[in-house]
Amino acid sequence: MGRGGRPTIIERFRAEAFPVASVRPMKIGLFHPGWWRFPKPPPSLFLDRVRRLGPVSIQEQVMTDLARLVPIPSVGAIPAHAPDLKTSAELIAAMLIDVGCPDVRIIEGPCDPAVVGRFPAPEGAPRICFYSHHDVQPIGNPDTWDHPPLELTQVGDRLFGRGSADDKGGIAVHLATLRAFNGKPPVGVTIFIEGEEEVGSPHILDFIRDHRELLRADAFVILDSGNWDVGIPAFTTTLRGVCDAIIEVSTLDHGVHSGQFGGVAPDALTVLCRLLATMHTDQGDVAIEGLEVSTHFDVDFREEDLRESAGMLDGVHNMGSGSLADRLWAKPALCIIGMDTVSIAESSNTLLPSARARVSMRVPPGMEASAALDALEAHCESHIGWGAHVRVIRGNLGNPGQVGIDGPLVQAGLKAYTEAFGIPPVLIGQGGAIPLVGELHEAFPDAEFLVTGIADPDSRMHAENESVSLSDLVRTVNAQVCFLTGLAEHINGG
DSSP: OOGGGOOOHHHHHHHHSSOTTSSOOBOOTTOOGGGOOOOOOOSOSSTTTOOOOOHHHHHHHHHHHHHHHTTSOOBTTSGGGHHHHHHHHHHHHHHHHHTTOSEEEEEOSSSOOEEEEEEOOOTTOOEEEEEEEOOBOOOOOGGGOSSOTTSOEEETTEEESTTTTTTHHHHHHHHHHHHHTTTOOSSEEEEEEESOGGGTOTTHHHHHHHTHHHHOOSEEEEEOSBOSBTTBOEEEEEEOEEEEEEEEEEOOSSOEEHHHHTTTSOOHHHHHHHHHHTTBOTTSOBOOTTOOOOOOOSOOOOHHHHHHHHTOOTTOOOOSSSOHHHHHHTSOEEEEEEEESOOGGGOOSEEOSEEEEEEEEEEOTTSOHHHHHHHHHHHHHHHOSTTOEEEEEEEEEEOOEEOOOOSHHHHHHHHHHHHHHSSOOEEEEESSOOHHHHHHHHHOTTOEEEEEOSBOTTOOTTSTTOEEEHHHHHHHHHHHHHHHHHHHHHHTTO
């Protein structure tokens, strides 16, 4: 409350502006763009009054910024790329200075370099924190890409290159948003660009604790999720968590000749493979006891679209049971992402004494990632064959997240996205994890969260030929400009 017990401007805004449910996001079953007639866009909410750049200018700015960011291999998972992460952070800081940010910091420490920029808040105005990350996945074999992975390539509406969709395109969107206001946004703005999201944000809790006041905001816009399709925005309401572990199996104190001992002495690789096979049912559901499922979704995918987006080969069956949306967003998933054993080229008729596999799990909403690892460890101990020795080495973890949409600032965001895209956002879940969301919510329980993104089903994040829709980048810039302008106009009585 303000002086004399009167509500402050921001408290009055929260109480009066954008009443709950003033925008009805799409919640529809078996939704697909070809089956649905788009609703007529509502009367202009903000765009008739917002000072924004034209689409051509936005395209040029976004492409120019991405063309500078994509060539930097800022891969957090490979220590040799640490200098590239620093180069990336320095470039982003320079870009923020170039758009007029008066307070730009590169923050290092135990974490990979993050960039934070702050624009002052006019008296009584809320502060919005826009988030993206500048670390990316490895490019893998460049020969599997149709275009150079570290070079921005335009093909029609698609922009190809590592990080174009995840998440350097988000950085370009934030920069274009700030340029629309000539570097003087009408409300307080913080830009937070993380440097270790792709490795599970292992130091994010310490980072928030050490820089709490620097990050404090009334609402956080997390631009690291995805849209329902090109031209159809989405707000994420749940996020699966993630955890990984190395499972190490030992059976012998040294390798022995398979002709002498095969059939009696178990080799570690066979035991490990049999253990890994117990982690799924024949249908493909995760068979580890104790993984709780408490969320279900009203929307679903068309199976043929999902199979095409995943690149599934003819004759390969889907895994799991239940709706496709629940399998991707609400239920656990487990995959083997690496294995330490003898290569085929170096193999011989030897019983292997030890073998290791790295397992990655997606944790269902409502469950702690540490509890999922507990369940995995218990499963390994109870299902190991022939009395072999098994050790579970815990890796990184990120808790699932659940995001409300009823707050007035998020409702303002829904209106802005509806205006910019011409269609209300679809409420979705995300199979991927953004550990930051849960940690920020714990640190700032009164803040609101708008979790969306720039990627679409064809973006191929983490894979070869990653790309993003240029038109969706422009729409997202307009949505963010609408959002900030709408907040300011309400505060000022517009």
